């Protein structure tokens with residue numbers, strides 16, 4: 001059937017919006033939500049600033065570098081397009097003189113909203129670029145159904161289970177930007193997960209500010225999924241996600257999990273293979289006094305013992321964590337405590353920031369700010385220890401056969417490709433460098449799993465032969 005010429009003309013004229021998404025996976029899911037709504041209303045997307053009728057910049061305001069990058073991007077969008085709506089964490093920040101920072105720096109932006117503000121962004125879009133009416137576009141099905149548009153490669157996706165955070169870590173301004181914890185209804189989260197698997201997602205990355213706190217705000221209310229009651233609580237959520245993922249052979253990976261006693265119950269689900277034996281636990285430090293000064297969640301817990309109990313229950317468990325070196329008042333002894341902890345806990349993947357004062361953070365008032373050179377030196381010392389631990393653990397994998405999810409495989413992978421094992425989250429961990437397959441008939445395909453024999457290591461990566 002030929003498309004009527006008038007419909008073609010209408011479609012060509014549908015207004016087009018450019019989108020830049022900066023910052024963390026949580027900001028990315030906000031962008032996905034906005035793009036889903038825009039697409040459902042018939043707006044087109046543009047890959048360039050010049051080709052767009054309007055540009056949305058989703059900003060990050062976490063550390064000074066991120067603020068700078070966001071402000072520069074807004075400046076670029078204004079210079080190349082002129083019609084810019086700003087959303088995201090930076091949009092919620094005040095400037096030195098009070099008032100809104102973005103509006104002070106870039107007074108010609110059309111509108112500014114904070115993070116997680118899809119409706120406000122849509123209102124600003126409608127005001128500045130009226131909604132098109134195009135029944136042909138309105139009816140185009142999305143590959144992920146109710147899960148909407150995803151900005152990640154088709155085979156993995158982030159699933160945001162809550163917004164905001166009830167903690168008040170002294171170095172962090174996220175609660176002032178994103179507010180207190182608001183958990184998504186468990187039925188909605190599970191329905192989104194199912195839609196993603198149906199659409200071809202093979203790895204689901206569960207994210208939030210504090211995954212272990214899921215449901216605290218709604219007192220672990222009972223919701224419904226597939227006609228059955230499910231509590232709005234991490235354990236029930238993770239168990240059900242594992243059940244939904246199983247028929248698709250897909251992975252479920254947990255991020256931002258704090259070491260609360262309640263997490264102990266999730267470890268058996270990892271040992272039995274229902275979800276990946278991988279935990280992203282942002283510990284930030286090991287010394288109880290530093291943790292107290294940081295006002296960290298679970299700061300009173302004995303983390304070393306807890307991690308070792310988890311490893312006993314699930315020997316395959318991989319722990320990723322992030323740390324801060326040179327926090328205000330950190331003594332050499334406290335820092336040494338941290339280095340010993342990383343060695344003893346055998347942290348598989350560690351990231352480290354040198355403490356950097358964030359405008360508006362309570363930690364700036366803590367006495368004992370270390371000189372920048374010392375903070376940087378501690379970060380470098382930390383990374384040396386953490387890398388040695390991580391590389392030693394990687395080397396133990398040589399000779400093993402692992403399941404690898406293929407991320408890239410030019411020419412059907414005949415010359416090899418790149419993938420990840422359960423131990424590697426996308427973007428933040430290492431990779432598995434795949435050599436040409438052993439059998440000439442074997443091919444590799446992006447988004448599919450392959451078994452691979454580990455034959456060596458290369459920095460933070462493994463080298464493997466698909467078998």
Ligand code: SF4
Nearest residue numbers: 165167169172174209
């Ligand atoms: S747990 Fe702490 S670091 Fe994480 S978002 Fe909440 S306040 Fe910030």
